[in-house]
């Protein structure tokens with residue numbers, strides 16, 4: 482469907498950016514799941530239900546804050562991430578917060594490594610936009626879920642990403658390839674490539690439908706305040722379009738377990 486970027490480039494960016502990214506993140510993120518910029522938290526949205534004793538897999542866990550917040554509520558969490566540096570920070574955070582979470586350096590393309598396990602919940606907060614093959618990933622997620630298992634993920638809202646935050650003009654085509662490559666020059670003079678996909682909403686919904694997961698809810702939350710992620714987000718744009726979109730799916734009626 483889209484031209485490809487490879488995971489090596491994605492890993493390089495996240496290994497390099499990890500420290501800076503984590504500096505921006507508030508400790509509140511380890512108290513409750515925060516679904517994204519100007520999005521609501523799990524306490525308000527109640528997408529996961531009671532997680533006590535539930536097996537949870539977090540995709541693209543970064544510093545592990547989502548898993549840590551769920552582990553504090555009694556969930557048995559595994560967090561995976563492509564970046565060794567992010568995983569290192571996640572392990573440090575879990576230790577500091579005194580919770581037990583299994584963190585593994587596994588890229589989305591190798592999710593099959595977990596195929597011996599089954600999860601009640603799979604969650605990805607602001608990470609699936611970096612996935613190079615969303616179709617395969619969703620299929621693999623379905624295989625890892627128990628019957629009635631829940632898959633919730635948030636990504637940046639595709640409309641939000643089309644608009645220039647400075648003059649609020651539409652700069653990209655919604656009908657483009659979906660692949661965005663941004664060349665960045667960092668203060669130390671090094672050059673890095675920030676890659677992600679801006680999928681159309683219909684493409685994501687159709688991938689879910691084709692995977693046989695049941696789409697239960699699509700949420701375009703809008704909170705007026707954001708103390709957790711908000712710093713880099715322009716108020717004028719945020720007032721017009723939600724920066725985050727959330728999808729909740731369920732695995733139903735499968736005999737495969």
Ligand SMILES: C[S@@+](CC[C@H](N)C(=O)[O-])C[C@H]1O[C@@H](n2cnc3c(N)ncnc32)[C@H](O)[C@@H]1O
Pocket residue numbers: 488491495540541542543544545546547561562563564567587588589590605606607608611612613
């Ligand atoms: C924006 S961060 C979000 C991190 C975390 N979920 C949070 O809420 O702060 C995206 C994360 O996805 C990870 N990621 C990107 N591509 C990945 C891939 N192919 N496999 C596994 N993790 C990936 C990155 O390393 C990064 O930690």
